[in-house]
Amino acid sequence: MFKNNFKIAFRNAFRYKSNSIINISGLAIGLTCVILIALFVTDELSYDQFFNDADQVYRVNLNGKMGDGEFYAGYTPPPAGETLVANFPEIESYTRIYRPGVDVLEYSNGTEKQIFNEENVFAVDANFLEVLSYPMLKGDPKSSLQDENSVVVTNSIAKKYFGDVNPLGKILFYGKERKPLKVTGVLEDMSNLHASVKFDMLVPVSNFENVKRFNWSWVWLQMATYVKLTDKAAANPNAIAHLESQFPELIRVHAANAFDRIGQPYEEFLENGNKWDLHLQPLTDIHLHSGEIESVISEQNNIKNLYIFAIIAFFIIILASVNFVNLATAQAAKRSKEIGIRKVLGSPRVQLIKQFLAEAIFYTAVSTLLAVLLVWILLPFFNQLAGKTISFNSIFENGIWLFIIGLSLLTALLAGIYPAFYLTSFKAVNVLKGVSKVSNSKSGFVRNGLVVFQFTVAIIMIIATSIVYLQLNYTQNRDLGYDKENLLVLQNTEKLGSSEETFRSELEALSEVKSAAISSGMITRGNFGDFYTPEASNTEDNIAKDISLQSFLVDEHFMSTLDLKLIEGRGFDTNFNDSLSVVINEAAAKQIGWENPIGSMIQYPGGRMESYKVVGVLKDFNLESLHSHITPFALFSNTSESYDTGVSYITLKVKSDNIGKLMSAIENKWNAYQPNVPFEYSFLDDDLNTGYISDKRQANLFGVFSFLTIFIACMGLLGLIAFNAQQKTKEIGIRKVLGASIAEIVQLLASDFVKVIVIAMLIASPVAWYFMDKWLQDFAYKIDIPWWVFLLSGGMALVIAMITMGFQAIKAAIVNPIKSLRTE
Known part of the structure; x- marks a missing residue:
């Protein structure tokens, strides 16, 4: 059967x-x-499922609050991992990651030299490949990072520098000091792995003096720390909650000296409403469950x-x-x-x-x-x-x-x-x-209900796609508080050393360059963050509240090059000694509570307890994509020596004519000053667009699936109109014999379906509004959903449906009525 x-x-x-x-x-x-x-x-x-013992590995996150500013980051102070292992037997080991930034790597085989800027070099503890078991093609994960002068590379990097020659034992020269590093291991390419942490090279963290210098600090947040729990602790569902309940006292004891050292007693810090809490996040949750957790090390999506x-x-x-x-x-x-x-x-x-x-x-x-x-x-x-x-x-x-x-x-x-x-x-x-x-009414109700359901879903998809594209358009065209057009950013200019200012001046002299500026950070490319103590504000309690500031060190040309707007005061000027001056943004002044910030002072406990006078207030501008709120921000003069990021950029405001000729001239000058460092640049508007790649992909996928949804819905409508035409075959024949036109027959067949689609529009609109309003909450700055999107989306669905119905209705209407009535 x-x-x-x-x-x-x-x-x-x-x-x-x-x-x-x-x-x-x-x-x-x-x-x-x-x-x-x-x-x-x-x-x-x-x-991250491929790692051995993945269920035992956790990232240590820090939830901090200073004044009115709060953050949640996938970073920790350098001593956090060691302190956790020493105090909790449930934690058997830890490993850390530090991202030093772009630097030069060089390889010479005696006849030719290979020089590249490498961005994805991570500095790690010696046991990194034991805690996180990346697949190793050559070398021993236990010993490959034990020697300070070692380096582990991915297979693609090995081929990039050494071709098909065995890379083990080869020497790469790293950084401006040309530190020799011997290749001791080769890993599988990151593109083949589903890992939240991806890199091209690993070097021992012991090579970096700034990490050693801040090993005491509980406020220097530049390290990602991973801990591995014992088998017994990992099997206990209450282990994490029990550990985290003890972390506040641990920090109170071990971080006190560090906070005292920067002039900020920890008990007083807590009494002022601040917090400094550690949390454990499962390794396998990092990629999809990091939400607002900040990280430039992990590849994070949204569940x-x-x-x-x-x-x-x-x-x-x-x-x-x-x-x-x-x-x-x-x-x-x-x-x-x-x-x-x-x-x-x-x-x-x-x-x-x-x-x-x-x-x-x-x-x-x-x-x-x-x-x-x-x-x-x-x-x-x-x-x-x-x-x-x-x-x-x-x-x-x-x-x-x-x-x-x-x-x-x-x-x-x-x-x-x-x-x-x-x-x-x-x-x-x-x-x-x-x-x-x-043709009974019950079955007709079911069929019409199914079509209403189909077009409701289709219209929701069209509305969603429209709103996604409108938000993307808004993010790319919104006034960000500066002029992003024709801004050329030269990278790695710290490699020019003492010649950097001379190089900048020569570039500014080019006819195609309007202005040029030096800064320690750049929009979308990172900044320095720390907390500061402002003098008492004129708030009711008149208590000085710590404030977290992101900042750049800049020269006197930076504000004019980016066309940053001053609300009051002045910018940096060579006619003044601005080594102890600061320009803050509106958000910083507002959070501190200053009504008249010019002349007020902020102290930086992290340096040498310097106090900086506010000389200007900037109109707020966006440092990152519009997913992020504008945060308190400051510009310090590069004559200040309070901190050193070791990174520098030269930003050029250029004319749009003959960019190719300009780039060739700049590259020639670069090679004359620094032939051993590859010339790299980007345009700021391109850098900004990369922040929306994920949104663009989502919009494109929405667009494709919306098209397919409406296509499938129209196929269903085609089935229903065919059914209706079939049931009214003899009626159509009689009407035609009595003189009805094709247009009248089409109207007969299609009128009921127009009502069905209008009902779908009425149902889809509030549903789509609700869910897209929720989606827009991920943006700090977002559109107001316009009413015409719903009308346009419903109209599009109706037009597409009418085309579908019209085809089938006309086909039924032009049938010879004799054929339709022959069986009577």
């Missing part, structure tokens, strides 16, 4: 070719979308994006199944006599139900095979769109193939269950008399 059912299903597929094509293509498109989304979600969920795509996948497969239902019920009149005859000949209803379910399974099986083929074809495009490197072989891993089989069976059940019970419910006598219940 099973074989016979599939034979009949096969024959019916060829008998009703147009419906079969629509059914199979709709299901195939839906299944393709779901499989691609499943691959994407599985890829994201697999981050909400996975929820969104999972919901999209769910609705797409439901829509594809609804199509099957609509098309099956549209065929009901054609199949009713078949059902009636089979019932008269003794077929039980259960057997007929099995027949229709077999047809659903047949269609779904064919659709699944086609979907897998489409995934193979479309995966490179999808990878480019989503920024992934998913291989087609991933289908056969992590149970994806089982998911596909289960999805196929579930789709067959969803698509076939209603038609099976509906079509087999016809009474044989009524069917053979020509009186069936195909």
Whole structure:
């Protein structure tokens, strides 16, 4: 019987070719979308799962509050890991990561020299590869970082410098001191790994004097610390909560001397409403569950994006199944006599139900095979769109193939269950008399309800996509508080040493350069953060509250080059001694509580207890993407010696004419000053755009899935209009005989569906507003959702639906009425 059912299903597929094509293509498109989304979600969920003992490793995060400013970061003070291991037997080991920034690496084989700027060099403790077991192709993870003069590289870096020669034992020269480092290990390329921490090279942290210098500090937050729990502690579900409950007292004891050393007693720090708390985050949670946790070391996404795509996948497969239902019920009149005859000949209803379910399974099986083929074809495009490197072989891993089989069976059940019970419910006598219940009000209500559901989802997707693109457009065109156009940022200019100012002056003299400035940081490229103590504000309690300030060291040209706006006071000027001057932004003045900040003082406990006079107040400007709020910020003169980041940039305001000629001139000058450091630059607007890559990818994926959703919905509508036309065949024939025009026939068939789509618009609009308002909360600065988006999105859906309906309605309207009435 099973074989016979599939034979009949096969024959019916060829008998009703147009419906079969629509059914199979709709299901195939839906299944393709779901499989691609499943691959994407599985890829994201697999981050950091490959590490040995991944369930025992945790990142130590710090939640700090100073004054009114609060932050949550994936960084810790340098002594945190050692202190935790020493005080808690549940923690068996720790390892740390420090990111020193861009530096030069050089290799010479005697005949030729290779010199590159390397950005992804991480400084780590000697046991790093034991705690985090990155796959090693050559070398020993236990000993490869024990020697201070060692370096571990990835396979691609080994090929970059050494070609096909065995890299072990080769010497690379690092930094301006050209420190010789021997290659002691080769790791698998990071592009092949789902790791939240990715790098190109590892060097022992003992090479960095600034880390050694701050080993005492509990306020220098430049280290990422990972701890490994014992087997027993990792197995205890209450272990983390128990450990974290003891951390406040640990910090109170061990951080007190460090806070005293910078003139900030820790007890007083806490009494002022501040906090300095450590928390443990599972390694496998870092990639997707870091939320507002700041980190320039970890690759972090948002679990909400996975929820969104999972919901999209769910609705797409439901829509594809609804199509099957609509098309099956549209065929009901054609199949009713078949059902009636089979019932008269003794077929039980259960057997007929099995027949229709077999047809659903047949269609779904064919659709699944086609979907897998489409995934193979479309995966490179999808990878480019989503920024992934998913291989087609991933289908056969992590149970994806089982998911596909289960999805196929579930789709067959969803698509076939209603038609099976509906079509087999016809009474044989009524069917053979020509009186069936195909068009009864209950079944019509169900079909119309399904179309309302389809277009509700489709319109929600269109609205969501529109809002995502509007927000992206807003972020790229909003006034950021400075002029981002034609700003050329030269990197690694600290390598020029004492010649940096001379080099800047020569560049400024070029006719294509309007101005040039030197700074220790740059927008989107990092800054120095620490806390300061302002003098007592004029608030009611008149108590000085610590404030966390991000800052740059800049020259007197910086503000004019970026066109930063002064609210009051002045900028830095060579006519003044500004080594103890500071320019703050509006946010800093507001948080401190100063109404008249000019002349007020702030003290920097982290330096030599210097006090700086406020000489100017800047209009607020954005340091990062619009995901982040404007925070208290300050500019210090580069004549100040309070801190040294070891990094410098030269920013040029250039004319847009003949950029190629200008770049060639700048590079020639660079090579004349520093031939041993590769010339690197970027335009600020490009740097800003990189901050929205994830949003752009999400927008593009929304756009693609919106198109497919409306396409699938229109296929369902095509099935329903076909059903309606079929039921009104004789009515249409009579109306045409009586003189009705094609336009009137089209209106007859389409009017009910216009009402259905309008209902979908009314349902979709508030639902879409609610969810997109939630999505916009991730942006510190966002659009107000305009009313016309809902009208436009609904109108687009209506126009597309009208085109779909018009095609089928015109096809029905032009049929010869004699053919329609022949059977009467």
